Amino acid sequence: MATQTIDLPITGMTCANCARTVERTLSKTAGISEANVNFATEKAHVSFDPAQVKVNEMIERIDRAGYGVAQATIDLPITGMTCASCVRNVERAIGRASGILSVNVNLATEKAHVTYLPGSTRRADLVKAVENAGYGVLDLSTAEAPEDAERALRQAEIDRQRWLVGFGLLFTVPLFLLSMSRDLVMVSVTGSVNGHIGMDGMALGVNPALAWLLWSGWPFIFGLLATPVQVIVGRQYIVGAYKAARNGTANMDTLIALGSLAAYVYSMAVLVGIVLGASATIGDHVYFETAAVILVLITLGKLLEARAKGRTSEAIKALMKLSPDTATLLRDGEEVTVKTDDLLAGDVLIVKPGERVPVDGVVIEGRSSVDESMLTGESLPVNKVVGQHVIGATVNKQGRLVIEATHVGAQTALAQIIRLVEQAQGSKAPIQRVADRVSGVFVPVVLILATLTFLGWLVIGQVGFTQAMVHAVAVLVIACPCALGLATPTAIMVGTGRGAEMGILFKNSEALENAQRLQVIALDKTGTITRGEPAVTDVVTLNGLTTPDLLRLAGSAERGSEHPLAQAVVRAAQEAGQMLVQPQGFNAESGRGIRATVDGREVLVGSLRFLKEQGAATEVAEPRVEALQAQARTAVLVAVDGKVSGVLGIADTIKDGSREAVETLRDLGLEVVMITGDNQTTAEAIAAEAGITRVMADVLPGQKADAIKSLQIGSKRVAMVGDGINDAPALAQADVGVAIGTGTDIAIEASDLTLMSGDLRGVARAIRLSKATMRTIYQNLFWAFIYNIILIPVAMLGLLVPMLAAGAMAFSSVFVVSNSLRLRGKRLTGEKPKQSGQRELRTAPAALGD
Numbered sequence: 119m120a121t122q123t124i125d126l127p128i129t130g131m132t133c134a135n136c137a138r139t140v141e142r143t144l145s146k147t148a149g150i151s152e153a154n155v156n157f158a159t160e161k162a163h164v165s166f167d168p169a170q171v172k173v174n175e176m177i178e179r180i181d182r183a184g185y186g187v188a189q190a191t192i193d194l195p196i197t198g199m200t201c202a203s204c205v206r207n208v209e210r211a212i213g214r215a216s217g218i219l220s221v222n223v224n225l226a227t228e229k230a231h232v233t234y235l236p237g238s239t240r241r242a243d244l245v246k247a248v249e250n251a252g253y254g255v256l257d258l259s260t261a262e263a264p265e266d267a268e269r270a271l272r273q274a275e276i277d278r279q280r281w282l283v284g285f286g287l288l289f290t291v292p293l294f295l296l297s298m299s300r301d302l303v304m305v306s307v308t309g310s311v312n313g314h315i316g317m318d319g320m321a322l323g324v325n326p327a328l329a330w331l332l333w334s335g336w337p338f339i340f341g342l343l344a345t346p347v348q349v350i351v352g353r354q355y356i357v358g359a360y361k362a363a364r365n366g367t368a369n370m371d372t373l374i375a376l377g378s379l380a381a382y383v384y385s386m387a388v389l390v391g392i393v394l395g396a397s398a399t400i401g402d403h404v405y406f407e408t409a410a411v412i413l414v415l416i417t418l419g420k421l422l423e424a425r426a427k428g429r430t431s432e433a434i435k436a437l438m439k440l441s442p443d444t445a446t447l448l449r450d451g452e453e454v455t456v457k458t459d460d461l462l463a464g465d466v467l468i469v470k471p472g473e474r475v476p477v478d479g480v481v482i483e484g485r486s487s488v489d490e491s492m493l494t495g496e497s498l499p500v501n502k503v504v505g506q507h508v509i510g511a512t513v514n515k516q517g518r519l520v521i522e523a524t525h526v527g528a529q530t531a532l533a534q535i536i537r538l539v540e541q542a543q544g545s546k547a548p549i550q551r552v553a554d555r556v557s558g559v560f561v562p563v564v565l566i567l568a569t570l571t572f573l574g575w576l577v578i579g580q581v582g583f584t585q586a587m588v589h590a591v592a593v594l595v596i597a598c599p600c601a602l603g604l605a606t607p608t609a610i611m612v613g614t615g616r617g618a619e620m621g622i623l624f625k626n627s628e629a630l631e632n633a634q635r636l637q638v639i640a641l642d643k644t645g646t647i648t649r650g651e652p653a654v655t656d657v658v659t660l661n662g663l664t665t666p667d668l669l670r671l672a673g674s675a676e677r678g679s680e681h682p683l684a685q686a687v688v689r690a691a692q693e694a695g696q697m698l699v700q701p702q703g704f705n706a707e708s709g710r711g712i713r714a715t716v717d718g719r720e721v722l723v724g725s726l727r728f729l730k731e732q733g734a735a736t737e738v739a740e741p742r743v744e745a746l747q748a749q750a751r752t753a754v755l756v757a758v759d760g761k762v763s764g765v766l767g768i769a770d771t772i773k774d775g776s777r778e779a780v781e782t783l784r785d786l787g788l789e790v791v792m793i794t795g796d797n798q799t800t801a802e803a804i805a806a807e808a809g810i811t812r813v814m815a816d817v818l819p820g821q822k823a824d825a826i827k828s829l830q831i832g833s834k835r836v837a838m839v840g841d842g843i844n845d846a847p848a849l850a851q852a853d854v855g856v857a858i859g860t861g862t863d864i865a866i867e868a869s870d871l872t873l874m875s876g877d878l879r880g881v882a883r884a885i886r887l888s889k890a891t892m893r894t895i896y897q898n899l900f901w902a903f904i905y906n907i908i909l910i911p912v913a914m915l916g917l918l919v920p921m922l923a924a925g926a927m928a929f930s931s932v933f934v935v936s937n938s939l940r941l942r943g944k945r946l947t948g949e950k951p952k953q954s955g956q957r958e959l960r961t962a963p964a965a966l967g968d
Contacts (some may be wrong), residue, residue, distance in 0.1 A: 119690050120165060121151060121165050121166065121167055122165070122167075122168055123161075123163065123164065123165050123166075124164050124166070124173060124235070124238065125161050125162070125163055125164075125186065125235075126141055126161065126162040126164060126173075126176065126177070126180070126235065127160060127161055127186050127187060127188040127235065127236055128162050128180065128185055128186070128187060128188075128568060129160070129185065129188055130185040130186050131155075131160060131185040132185065132629045137155040138155070139183060139184075139185075140153075140155045140162060140180060140183060140185055141153050141154065141155040141162070143179050143180060143182075143183040144162060144164055144176060144179065144180070145660070147171055147175070147176065147179055148170055148171060148317065149166050149168075149169070149170025150164055150165070150166045150167075150171060150176070151165045151166065151167070151169045152164070152165040153165075162180075164176065169644055173217070173235070174219055174220075177219070178533075183801045183847045184606045187235070188235070188236055189219060189233055189234070189235065189236070190234055190235070190236045190239060191231065191232065191233050192231075192232050192234070192236075192244070192750065193229050193230070193231055193232075193256075194212075194229065194230040194232065194241075194244060194245070194248065194255050194257075195228060195229055195255065195256040195938060196208055196223065196228050196230050196248060196253055196254070196255060197227065197253065197254035197255070197256060197275070198252065198253040198254050198358070199223075199225055199228060199253060199650075200358065200370045200371055200420070201225070201369050201370035201371075201557070201561075201599040201603050202224070202225060202553065202554065202557030202558075202560070202599050202600070202602050203362070203368065203369035203557060203558075203560070203599055203603075204253065204362075204369050204370075204559050204602030205223045205224075205225050205371065205554075205557075205603060206367070206554075206557070206558055207251050207252070207253070207362065207367050207369065208221075208223045208230060208251060208253055209222075209230075210251075210367075211247045211250065211251035211253075212230060212232055212246055212247055212248065214247065215234075215239050215243055215244055215247050215881055216238050216239050217234045217235035217238020217239045218232065218233075218234050218239065218244070218312060219233045219234055219235065219383060220232070220233045221233075221775070222545070222546060224344075224531070224546070224607050225603045225604060226604060226607035226608045226609055226610075226611050226691070227607065227611065229311065230244075231247070232244060232788040233629075246774060251361070252357075252358065252360075252361020252362065252364065252584065256294055260300055262925065271358075274544055275424060276421065276424050276425055279417060279420050279421040280421055282350070282417050282422055283414060283417050283418050285346075285347075285350055285351065286350075286351040286410065286413060286414035286417060287412065287414060288349050288388065288573065288809050289343045289344070289346050289347050290343075290347055290407070290410040290411055290413075290414045290791075291853050292343065293340055293343040293344060293347075293407050293410055294407045294410070294411055296331075296336065296339075296340070297336075297340055297406070297407040297495070297732045298407070299331055300331045300332070303331045303332060304332065305456065311741070311901055317881045318549050322450060322624045324888065334402075334892065335885075337385075337388065337392065337404045337406075338383075338389060338391060338825060339799075339847075340406040341385065341386065341402055341404065341406055342383060342405035343391055343406065343410070344385070344407070344409055344410045344627060347409070347410040347413055347414065348378065348379075348382050348409060348410070348413065348715075349379070349713060350889075351413045351414065351417055351794055352375070352378055352409075352413045353378075354371075354383075355371045355374040355375040355378070355413070355416075356375045356379070357371075358370075358371030358372075358373075358375070359371040359372040359374075359375035359376070362543070366389065368561040368562060368565065369561055369599070370561070370598075370600055372561060372565070373561060373564060373565075373595065373597055373599075374412070374416050374594075374595065376565075376568075376594050377412055377591045377594035377595040377920065377924075378409045378412045378413050378595075379409075380590070380591050380594075381405040381406070381408040381409040381412070381587075381588075381591055381920065382405075382406065382409040384405060384584070384835065385404035385405050385406045385409070386403060387846050388404050389404065390404065395685050403584070405588070405920075407822060407921075408588075408591070408610070408681055408919075408920045408941065411920075411921040411924060412591075412595055412698060412921065412923075412924040414925040415921070415925050415927075415928045416595075416924055416927065416928055418928055419927065419928025419931060419932055420928075422928075422932045423600070423604075423931050423932055423935055424723060426932065426935035426936055426939060428632050428871070434536065434539050434540060434615055434618070436619075436722070437532065437535060437536050437539065437618060438536060440474070440475070440492055440493075440511035440532060441458060441474070441510060441511045441530075441532055442458055442473070442474045442476050442511075443457065443458060444456065444457055444458060444476075445457075445458050445466060445467050445476035445477070446468040446469070446470070446473075446785065447461070447463060447465055447466070447467055447468075448466040448467065448468055448520065452583055453468060458476045458477065459525075459527070460525060461476065461477055461523055461526045462523065462891040463523050463525065463526055464522065464523060465523045465526075466477065466482070466521070466522055467520070467521050467522075467523060468518065468519070468520055468525075469508075469514045469518070469519040469520075469521060470512055470514065470518055471515065471516055471518065472487070472513070472514065472515075473513070473514065474510075474511055474513055474514070474946070475508045475509065475510050475511065475512050475513075475519075475521070476486075476510060476523075476527035477510040477512060477523045477524075477525060477526045477530055478507070478509055478510045478523070478526075478529075478530045478531055479507070479510075479521035479522050479523045479524050479525075480505065480506070480507050480508070480521060480522050480524055481502050481503060481505065481506050481507075481508060481509055481519055481520070481521055482504060482520050482521060482522050483503050483504065483519070483520035484504075484517050484518050484519045484520055485501070485502065485504070485517055486501075486502055486514050486515060486516045486517035486518070486519050486521075487499035487500065487501050487502065487515045487516050487517075488501075488502050488508055488512050488513065488514055488515060488843070489512060489513040489515055490509060490512045492511065492512065492513075492619075493509055493512060493531065493532065493535065493621060493822055493874055494621040494874040494875040495704060500703060501513050502519065507524070508521055508859075509531045509532070510525075510530040510531060510532050511530075511532045521930060522888070530743070531874075535618060535874070536621060537621065538623045538624075538625060538872070538891060539550055539614055539615065539617075539618045540624050541625065541626065542610070542614040542624045542625060542627055542629075542630065543624075545610075545626040545628065546606075546607075546627060547606055547610055547627035547628060547630065547631045547895070548628055548631060549578050549631060549892075549895060549899075550606040550607070550627075551564055551607060552899075553602045553603070553606060553899060553902070556602060556903075557599050557602045557603055560597070560599045560602065560906075561597075561599060564593065564594065564910070566596040567593055567910060568590045568591075568593040568594045569590070569914070570914075571586075571589050571590045571593045571914045572586045572587060572589070572590035573586075573647065573851050574586075574914075575589050575590075575916065579916075581916075585916075588699065588920060589882055589913065589916045589921070590921045591911040592909060592916075592918045592919060592920045593913045593914055593923075593925045593928055594861060595920050595923040595924045596906075596909045596910055596912075596913045596918060596923035596926060596927055597906060597910055597927070598902070598905060598906060598927045598930040598931060600930070600931035600934075601898070601901065601902035601905060601906075601930045601931045601933070601934045602899075602902045602903075602906075604898070604931055604934045604935055604938075605895060605898035605899045605901075605902045605934050606627075606895050606898070606899070607936040607968070608670060608898070608934065608935050608938035608939075609891055609894040609895045609898060609937075609941065610627045610630065610891070610895075611938070612891075612939060612941040612942055613630060613887060613888075613890070613891030613894070613941055614627070614630065615942075616887060616941055617630075617659050617884065617887055618802065618926030620880070620883060620887070621873060621874035621875045621880060622871070622872075622873060622874075622880060622884045622887060623871070623872040623873075624870070624871055624884075625869065625871065625872070626870070628645055628870075629854055629870035629871050630887075630888055630891055630892075631870060631888070631892060632835070632854050632870070632888075633854050633884060633885050633888035634885065634886075634888040634889040634891075634892045635853075636787065636788060636835040636836070636837045636853065636854060636885060637788065637834045637835050637836070638785050638788065638789045638790075638791060638829050638834050638835070638837070639788050639789070639790050639791070639836075639837050639839060639881065640791045640792075640793050640814075640825070640826060640829060640836055640837065640838045640839065640848075640852070641790065641792050641793065641810070641839050641878070642793055642794070642822075642839060642840035642841065642845055642848075643770075643792055643794035643796065643801070643804060644770060644794070644836070645808075645840075645858075645876075646681055646840060646841065646858055646878065647772055647773065647776045647792065647804065647808050647878065648770040648771060648772050648773065648776075648804065649770060649772075649773055650770065650841075650928075651682070651686070651770065652682050652683055652685075652686040652691075652752070652768050652769065652770055653686050653689070653690070653768065653769070653771050654686055654687060654689075654690035654766050654767070655751060655767045655768065655769050655771055656746060656751060656765075656766065656767030657669065657767075658739075658746075658764055658765040658766075658767070659763070659764045659765065660738055660739060660762055660763055660764055660765070661738070661761050661762065661763050662763075663758060663763040663764060665694075666694065668756060668763060668764040669687075669690060669691040669694050669696050670691060670696040670697070670716075671717075671719065671721050671756070671758055671763075672687050672691065672721065672723050672764070672766065673687055673688050673690065673691025673692065673696055673698050674691075674698045674699045674700070674714075674716040674717075674721075675701050675704075675714040675716050675721040675723050676688050676712065676723055676959045677698055677700065677701055678701050678704035678706070678714060679704075679706055679712055679724050681706075683752065683754060683768055684712070684723075686768050687723070687766060687768075689768075692796060699716060699717065700748055701714035701716050701721075702714065702715040702716070703715045707724075708727065710725055710727070710728040711723055711724015711728035711729070711732075712724060720758070720759055721757070722734065722755075722757040722758075723754060723755070723756050723757075724755065725753075725754070725755070726739070726740065726743050726753065726755055729755045729757055732757070733760070734755075734757040734760060734761070734762050735761070735762060736755065737760055738762060739755055739762045739765050740963045742765045743755070743765060746765065746767040748803075749767070749769075749803055750769060750796075750798075750799070750800040750801075750803035751767035751768060751769045752767070752768045752769065753765055753766070753767060753768075754766040754767075754768055772804065772807055772808050773876065773877070774877075775877050775878060775879045776808050776878050777808050778879060779808070779810055779811045779877075779878035779879040779881060779882060780808055780809045782879065783881065783882050783885075784884040785858075786882060786885060786886075788885075789812070790810050790811075790812070791810070791812045791813070791814060791829060792804070792805045792808070792810045792812070792813050792814065793814045793817050793822055793825050793838075793848075794813070794814070794815055794817065795815075795816065795817055795818055795819070796815055797814065797815060797816060798813070798815040799811045800815075801815035802815075809826065814836070819845075819869075820843060820847070822838075822840075822848035823847040823848045823850070823851040825848070826838055826848050826851040826852050827851060830851075830853070835852075835854075836852050836853055837852055837854040837855070837856055837859055837871075838851070838852035838854075838855050838856065839878070839881055840855075840856070840857065840858070841858065842855065849869050849870075850968055854870045854871055855870045855871070855965045856869055856871045856872070856873065856881060856884070857869035857871070857872045857873070858872075858873045858876060858878065858880070858881075866949055871884055872889065890941060890944055891941060894937060894938055894941055896938055898934045898937055898938065901930070901934060901937070902930070902934060905926075905930050909923070909926060
């Protein structure tokens, strides 16, 4: 093979020595005759023999040397694909273009995801390669919205198929009824559909009302009725078969075109024989109705399949429609309506009740409740106040909100969700490899089987040319590569779309497949099982002070502090309805406590040691402190006018639903483990509250990945559930990394699976969704394989007429897509409505003992 040249854009080079290193690395590679690296342009010009070395191998060597190669991706919407063989043809055609690193064509989405070297090829080059292979690429350049243009073009294809079906039925229905009626009468008169009758069309003993069916000119009428169907309806299959043959391949169009043409051409030969008086040699029975019915039934199947495939992507289409087209911008004190696409980070926006939040932002004025169910799956609205984040496309339910835009355009949570779902839907699951391998040889094998069927019946069966041809046509038509190609991607599309509706985002289809095999669920404590922020859990009053007074005095005193524990005390007082005042004479000692005057009373808030140092008598409080610490609480003492008047227990409380989530995971047969950096005593207390029996404590952030490795001993499949930011190494080490958080706080790219809601119960829902999706894929593949394994031999044995074969073939692919669509309405076992509960303070003057 001739030597080729390619320019690789190198990244990571910082000096001329780096360039020499890359050059030396490439030069040592077998198959590379010359490598010149230009540090100024940051490109490597390589001459190589493609028979000995591939571009991807060069990139791998450069990566191992510590550098990188810039890569770009593009998605091409493909038209004209009908089966898995078409997928391979398109992949092969694009793969031949210069600078192509990988091609992934998805039959269900009808898209090609191409990774290539920037500057090595253009979109026009890829389009030309696809068109030369006999397919098309949608041109979306002039459309206002690409998704709208694509939807319109897909609908146009559906309308075209619908018209072809209607046109075909117009001729095929009378052709079928007349032909079948004539055959029945012929059998009753002569004992065979091939029986000979006179030109007068009459036969002895025939009912006069049926005698007209024996007219010898009917075959010519049948030919006239079948020809428009063959020419108009069959054209798409003949053209598709021709393009495949031109590229040295075969696909579903090949099988349909051969099957219908065989019946049609043979029937035309019979007409010529009748005209020439040679019917005794070739026979006088025609099969025009067979050719027409095959084409109409297959086209009907394509129509139903196209409509069903369109519904598999409804979830992603619904997400795209969520974002409002316009927003209300506050400019110089005036409200101005602008396009959402024109917004910039930092813009101040007004969101009125009932409106959708246009972009991600933070509330700077007002308070309201916001419905986030369309993104997080949480059914109840979430209260929003100043300083809290809102997610674009969510619905403002009550009050007027003024927000400052923080993320716009492609950076919003909604845009990331759409991108992630599209990425997952376009990826290939590992289980699809089996179907891909089979579909690669399917059509050639069927052609061989059809040939063997024809020869077998002709030579061994001694049935004559006509009957042998009919059996061979049945074999051609019954084979269905479409079902094999659609079995996995349609289920993946519906499953990932259903997940997006529930706030569950799979990074790719491999993660969706792996989730159903999990055996161990490792849960990070902070932010996953717990809320991730301290809160007052216990209030113990002493020396006659009431709970409201204790919270009011402590909360007012702590208003001057920014310490997380101080803020927890302030929140607890506010949630209890106390009116807080500004403290006087505030003084803080870092990490120990504070002193302030509230309503003329001296208040001390801090640790046991701090109050002792201030001279307070702490003996009465010490048993309470010990009891709280035994429950993994941080004990904060409050002294008023020199007397210890109460103890506050503060802890990072577990989230609502965490215990239920753990129980549900156990019910699924999974082992649940908590990983935390806390000491063993504190960790066990939290674990007991959440219902977890196995704890890995004193694990530093850098040791979490090793903890996951230890859980994987014995080939166990482990999922790590964390916040997606601090747990990146552990998430990467796990078989499935699950990031759990809320809205814009989430690190989508850091995990295999992302839960938009902070609800831990989403883990079980994700696993159930994975199981349901994989169950659907297994059903689809079983049907696709069993259908072909059983019915192809049946057709070879002559037990299936071509018309029934065409109907079965059309039904096969429609069944697969329809079965996948069932996932949309499937209620996952154990799925429960979300419930919210106010955190309760345990007011216990004597609960911890006197």
